[in-house]
Amino acid sequence: MNPELGQDLSLLHLIWNASLPVQLVMLLLLGASLMSWWVIFIKLFALKRARQLTDQFEQEFWGGGDLNALYQRISSGRESVCEMGRIFEAGFREFIKLRGQPGQALSVILDGTRRAMRATYQRELDSLESHLSFLATVGSVSPYVGLFGTVWGIMIAFIGLSSVAQATLAQVAPGIAEALIATAMGLFAAIPAVVGYNRYTHDIDRLANRMESFMEEFSNILQRQVTKAV
Amino acid sequence: MRLAADTPVSRNTDKRVAGALALGVHALFVLLLVFGVSWQTEHPAPVMVDLWQSLPAETSSPRAVSHPDPVKPGPKPVPKPAPVPKPVAEEPPPKAPDIALEKKRAETERQKKLKAIQQAEAKAREASARAEADALQKARDKQTEQKKQAMLRQMEADELKQSMVNEASANAARAAKQAEAQAAGARQAALSQTIGKYRDLISATVRGNTRLPDNLKGNPQVRCLVKVLPTGDVVSVRVTQSSGNAAYDAAVVRAIEKSSPLPLPTEREARAAFVPELSFTHRPQE
Numbered sequence: 001m002n003p004e005l006g007q008d009l010s011l012l013h014l015i016w017n018a019s020l021p022v023q024l025v026m027l028l029l030l031g032a033s034l035m036s037w038w039v040i041f042i043k044l045f046a047l048k049r050a051r052q053l054t055d056q057f058e059q060e061f062w063g064g065g066d067l068n069a070l071y072q073r074i075s076s077g078r079e080s081v082c083e084m085g086r087i088f089e090a091g092f093r094e095f096i097k098l099r100g101q102p103g104q105a106l107s108v109i110l111d112g113t114r115r116a117m118r119a120t121y122q123r124e125l126d127s128l129e130s131h132l133s134f135l136a137t138v139g140s141v142s143p144y145v146g147l148f149g150t151v152w153g154i155m156i157a158f159i160g161l162s163s164v165a166q167a168t169l170a171q172v173a174p175g176i177a178e179a180l181i182a183t184a185m186g187l188f189a190a191i192p193a194v195v196g197y198n199r200y201t202h203d204i205d206r207l208a209n210r211m212e213s214f215m216e217e218f219s220n221i222l223q224r225q226v227t228k229a230v
Numbered sequence: 231m232r233l234a235a236d237t238p239v240s241r242n243t244d245k246r247v248a249g250a251l252a253l254g255v256h257a258l259f260v261l262l263l264v265f266g267v268s269w270q271t272e273h274p275a276p277v278m279v280d281l282w283q284s285l286p287a288e289t290s291s292p293r294a295v296s297h298p299d300p301v302k303p304g305p306k307p308v309p310k311p312a313p314v315p316k317p318v319a320e321e322p323p324p325k326a327p328d329i330a331l332e333k334k335r336a337e338t339e340r341q342k343k344l345k346a347i348q349q350a351e352a353k354a355r356e357a358s359a360r361a362e363a364d365a366l367q368k369a370r371d372k373q374t375e376q377k378k379q380a381m382l383r384q385m386e387a388d389e390l391k392q393s394m395v396n397e398a399s400a401n402a403a404r405a406a407k408q409a410e411a412q413a414a415g416a417r418q419a420a421l422s423q424t425i426g427k428y429r430d431l432i433s434a435t436v437r438g439n440t441r442l443p444d445n446l447k448g449n450p451q452v453r454c455l456v457k458v459l460p461t462g463d464v465v466s467v468r469v470t471q472s473s474g475n476a477a478y479d480a481a482v483v484r485a486i487e488k489s490s491p492l493p494l495p496t497e498r499e500a501r502a503a504f505v506p507e508l509s510f511t512h513r514p515q516e
Contacts, residue, residue, distance in 0.1 A: 011263050037255050041248030163441045171438060188259065
């Protein structure tokens with residue numbers, strides 16, 4: 001048979017000839033995929049940096065240096081500060097303030113410090129987890145969106161089939177092929193989003209654990225200082 | 231804590247780098263799909279057979295020669311090994327004047343080529359035939375025995391039962407036409423085969439696009455005159471012979487318009503049968 005009569009089933013051709021709802025679904029999925037990859041890379045860089053900075057801060061903190069000097073350096077804002085550093089800064093500032101006021105009981109000072117650190121901890125955790133819900137949404141919804149596009153495309157293909165006298169496979173095949181592209185795109189958007197979401201929630205959990213244990217240990221250090229001073 | 235400053239500027243570069251990487255991932259994937267996966271598939275076309283009345287149509291011009299058509303058997307059984315054209319006088323008149331009109335252009339083009347072939351190839355044969363004719367003219371005056379012999383020779387050459395052509399000039403013309411037909415026979419067969427194949431293709435395409443009206447009864451035939459561009463694009467469709475069912479006529483016209491561009495042969499000679507006008511006969515069923 002003449003090759004020019006064979007139906008062109010190239011990918012771009014199929015997408016271009018798809019019906020409007022299917023094309024809209026594909027566009028939506030492409031956007032979701034682009035956004036989720038963007039978020040994946042942003043989070044990758046952010047979490048990598050957070051881990052590095054946290055390691056450096058812990059080394060510095062447990063290295064036996066002067067806590068006052070450390071606090072001065074961090075609060076001056078000249079250096080990049082990790083989440084743990086900000087928790088330390090908030091706690092230490094609150095501690096200095098409460099200690100400066102005369103007649104404060106030890107428990108009051110420590111409670112205030114702990115509350116200040118917990119507030120910062122929540123804020124930092126929130127900023128770490130930002131956009132992660134987008135990944136979760138893309139991961140769970142885009143297969144369904146792709147499936148919707150596929151079902152719609154196959155529906156159109158079969159409706160078109162009902163209007164011809166002789167139904168051949170060649171009349172449905174392009175419609176079904178173009179419809180299945182929607183499912184493929186849905187899965188393409190969903191799989192990296194789910195993997196990224198799981199990976200990053202795990203990473204953030206580990207960072208949060210480190211921050212919580214740091215808060216406990218820092219509270220102990222402050223308590224020791226106060227009792228020593230008294 | 232001597233890392234690069236975690237300032238808004240570095241966050242922005244982060245975002246930009248992330249965006250570029252995301253785009254890169256997608257571009258890579260698309261490239262993989264487009265070039266890595268072969269989506270080209272070969273579809274065997276459904277085999278359909280249509281009888282085309284306009285294909286063997288003959289004009290009544292003096293140059294017209296009947297060509298052995300493998301698709302349609304002639305009204306008289308012609309010996310297969312050497313298909314010899316019948317005389318013009320015996321040719322049945324054209325079936326419908328519109329067919330003749332439609333075919334006229336293609337016919338005249340073909341005739342021109344045939345003429346050239348004749349002039350080129352049958353020159354020597356014609357010369358010998360002329361000499362033979364002269365001899366026959368002399369012989370006709372003298373005795374009937376020579377005439378008989380001449381007739382016998384004629385029959386031998388023709389391999390036909392008929393032997394009523396006694397006129398020498400007619401004999402010469404016949405010999406020339408025979409040579410011409412034999413020379414063009416093979417080309418003509420291939421040409422008509424190509425034309426038949428594309429007629430089937432067009433018919434199948436239009437049939438696939440035809441939406442039959444509900445009130446259609448039987449298998450009525452509708453004939454349309456389709457004006458086609460060399461690219462295969464349909465310019466206009468006109469019903470020349472209605473099926474009696476207006477809805478079906480309209481459906482066929484719509485189907486032909488929907489089938490644009492029609493598949494056309496790439497060879498110029500075969501395409502001449504379709505461009506610029508093409509007669510299209512359609513039935514709901516085969």
